[in-house]
């Protein structure tokens with residue numbers, strides 16, 4: 478996956494469609510949320526929400542200035558396009574850590590699942606239930622986690638590939 482595609486996916490997830498629209502606008506200079514709202518014809522609250530989401534990600538910054546006429550605080554925004562790879566790397570590493578945790582957990586545990594799909598329990602719980610599902614009475618079968626482990630490993634590999642493409 479290309480980094481442009483990745484960043485779009487991330488922005489859409491965190492800052493929504495409006496965030497994506499703002500990011501793809503590539504504004505050349507600072508702008509206020511009012512200006513942007515008027516230009517895009519999008520509710521100012523939605524614009525603000527998305528801008529702050531971009532800010533949380535590290536992809537936007539602002540400075541505040543008091544308007545001489547109204548006396549109100551104005552936010553002057555700027556999108557940090559040069560932070561794109563840095564943000565992507567951070568998010569990919571975060572996802573990688575979660576996958577590693579999942580991997581450890583799956584590898585360390587033995588699960589049993591109901592043949593009818595009601596529950597998934599660990600060995601101790603399965604013993605307590607006499608290997609019978611407490612909901613439907615069906616058998617609790619040994620659950621092979623090797624497929625999950627393999628899948629998670631593949632995902633981690635994919636992330637590593639993306640990370641090396643970011644350099």
Ligand SMILES: [Zn+2]
Nearest residue numbers: 591595610613
């Ligand atoms: Zn069951």
